[in-house]
Amino acid sequence: MIRRQEYMRVMVATLVPMLLSACAMAEQYRWSGVERIVALSDPHGAYTALMKTLGNAGLVDAQGGWSGDSTHLVITGDLLDRGPDSRKIMDLVMRLEEEAVRAGGMVHLTLGNHEVMNLVGDLRYVSRSEYAVFAAEESGEERERWYQKYREQENLRSDVRLNELALRKAFEKSRPPGFFAHRQAFGSEGKYGRWLLQKPVLVVVNETAFVHGGLPPIVGELGLDDLNDQLRAEVSDYVRQAEVLIGYGLISPGASFYDHVELATSILSDDSIADDAKVALQKLIELNDARVHDSGSPLWYRGTVGCGALTEGDVIANAFGAIDAWRVVIGHTPTVTRQVLQKFDGQVIEIDTGMLNASYQGSGNALVIEGDTLSVINEAEPASVSPVSHPRRVGARDGALTAESLEHILAGADIVSSRTDKTERQIVELSRDGVMFSALFTPAPRSKKVNTELAAYRLDRLLGLDMVPVTVAREVDGKAGTLQFLPKNSRDEAFRTSSGLGGSAWCPLQRQWNSMYVFDALIHNEVRAANSxxxxxxxxxxLLMGHSSAFGSKKDRPKHLSNVELQLTGTWLDALTALSDDVLAENLGDVLDKRRLSALGKRRDLLLREVEKLN
Known part of the structure; x- marks a missing residue:
């Protein structure tokens, strides 16, 4: 029987760590009443640009010390990778965190995908210069020990004895000087690993959310606290399981995150390994597929940027409801104009402006939020400007070419050539100021009162669908018709299906297809061919092209969609409701006759009834 004193000693030893752990997890992720917020993102080792940006925003003085008083600085991740000065930036942020608190302010760093990549061993973008700054903390004996381990493993994989010189060269290339000290520093007890493992994924300040990639469905599913706690735990657990296996010599610090599952699976069948090592192997396999690493993670998600309002609106609304916010500030995806952009009526602010100029040809920009006022300060000067509206960008094109500019080009640029492609489409090449553009030519229908291609483009603009490329009326070779912008290197559905590509789509394909189905039901598009x-x-x-079979007089769905379950969201309800008969007549009356306009209105009403049943 355990004596009372011994019992108490055991209980204290057991419960205190548990209580400390529970307290540590009860983190604060929300702040209110902050008078001034400054946000920036994705320095990627661009220390000089970051310092200039912080200085112009009034956050650091000439000596690099905190001068922001009670300002809250929010950095939405990706301090690391590609640039040479990642370590200097981490040291700077760690110091500013302490100085800001003493002055009544605060520095928030939310995790980016590159912070997590460095923690879990995905080192694809770590530059040699980033490793080099750790070289002084790495002994020759340590490097030799890991080389011998590497040599042993490589020879075991090969049927013939490998060339010693080639092995050494490969080792030095994949694990340059500083590599092992870098890995130790990003471990759970390392200076930077310990610090980063304490950082949140998403914070809310004054009802504005700050997150690296975007607001995927998981945000609406979990809410603020559970999202942070779960994803942080997944990263922390992964790091610790990998450390157990490295300690046993079962995997190397140089093993890639993407090789961990294969390595762990091959080792797991060895009965001679310790039980706790087997547990670590199994957990590593499970955690390799954790949600934090998924394309639907807030660290990796690009749907907030890549999807249109009709496709993404309800996802964002659900997220806002779950985290009690009404606006989100994101990084991760460099803006097309390398300016701070806003979309969805200011609900989404994009602040990754390509600060690391050598890689992204951008510059440092800080978003400043003071009450209801938003302004932007660049690294070059302290004068502020306003955020710019996100341009309609249906189809990739050079520079920041707007839809209106593209309309002007298609309507007036010189036609250089015209050809028929293998799918019988007529492709026209145009030139403006030495720049080439491609467009799809569709001859005009016989009726002068009907132009279904222009009707589809205008209706897309009215809905805010952002799937039909710029379309204009124009004659080609003496024939009246329309030209529709065709992006460079575009691929059709037949190619996507045969290649198996598209899984990396910024806007998930299933959601894009659903928007296509709803649009085709609205316009009664009887043919949606692979080349359209x-x-x-x-x-x-x-991109939706070729609508010559659309806008008929039927009032029901086209046959190929009769049994398709449409995901009709509240965003669609708002968009369809705004399409009053007067709006349709005003915007489409010159390209659709009265009979087709009337049928379009009937199909709109049919969809509205379906939406109301679902919401």
């Missing part, structure tokens, strides 16, 4: 579903491979944005 075109993608921009840079982000797998779906």
């Amino acid at each position: 579903m075109v993608y921009s491979p840079e982000n797998w944005q779906l």
Whole structure:
């Protein structure tokens, strides 16, 4: 029987760590009443640009000390990778955290995907210069020990004895000087690993959310506290299980995150390994597929940027409801204009402006929020400007070319050539100021009162669908018709299906297809051929082309959609409700006759009834 004193000693030893752990997890993720917020994102080792930006925003003085008083600085991740000065930036942020608190302010760092990549061993973007700053903390004996381990493993994999010189060269290339000290520093007890493992994924300040990638469905599912607690735990657990296995010599610090599952699976069948090592192997396999690493993680998600309002609106609304916010500030995806952009009526602010110029050809920009006022300060000067509206960008094109500019080009640029492609489409090449553009030519229908291609484009603009490329009326080779913008290197649905590509789409393909189905039901598009579903491979944005079989006089769905379950969201309800008969007549009356306009209105009403049943 345990004596009372011994019992109490055991209970204290058991419960205190548990209580401390519980307290540590009860983190604060929300702040209110903050008078001034400054936000920036994705320095990627660009220390000089970051310091200039912070200085112009009034947050650091000439000596680099905190001068922001009670300001809250929010950095939405990706301090690391690609640039040479990642370590200097981490040291700076760690110091500013302490100085800001003493002055009554605060520094918030939310995790970016590159912070997590460094923690779990996904080192694809760590530059040699980033490793080099750790070289002084790494002994020759340590490097030799890991080389011998590497040599042993490589020889075991090969049927013939490998060349010693080639082995050494490969080792030095994949694990340059500083590599092992870098890995130790990002461990759970390392200076930077310990610090980063304490950081949140998402914070809310004054009802504005700050997160690295975006607001995927998981945010609406879990809410603020559970989202942070769960995803942080997944990263922390992964790091610790990997450390157990490295300690046993079962995996190397140089093993890639993407090789961990294969390595762990191959080792797991060895009965001679310790029980706790087996547990670590199994957990590592499970955690490798954790939600924090998924494309639907707030660290990796690009749907907030890549989807249109009709496709993404309800996802964002659900997230806002779950975290009690009405606006989100995100990084991760460099803006197309390298300016701070806003979309969805200011609900989404994009602040990754490509600060690391060598990689992204951008500059440092800080978003400043003071009450209801938003302004932007650049690294070059302290004068502020306003955020710019996110341009309608249906299809990749060079620079920041707007839809209106593209309309002007298609209507007036010189036609250089015209050809028929293998799917019998007529492709026209145009030139403006030495820049080439491609467009799809569709001859005009016989009736002068009907132009279904222009009707589809205008209706897309009215809905805010952002899936039909810029379309204009124009004659080609003496024939009246329309030209529709065709992005460079675009691929159709037949290519996507045969290649199996598209899984990396910024806006999830299933959601894009649903928006296409709803649009085709609205316009009664009887034929949606593979060559009328075109993608921009840079982000797998779906473009809808060729609508000569649409806008008939039937009032029901086209046959191919009769049994398709449409996901009709509240966002669609708002968009369809705004399409009054007067709006349709005003905007489409010159390209659709009265009979077709009337049928369009009837189909709108049919969809509205379906939406109301679902919501």
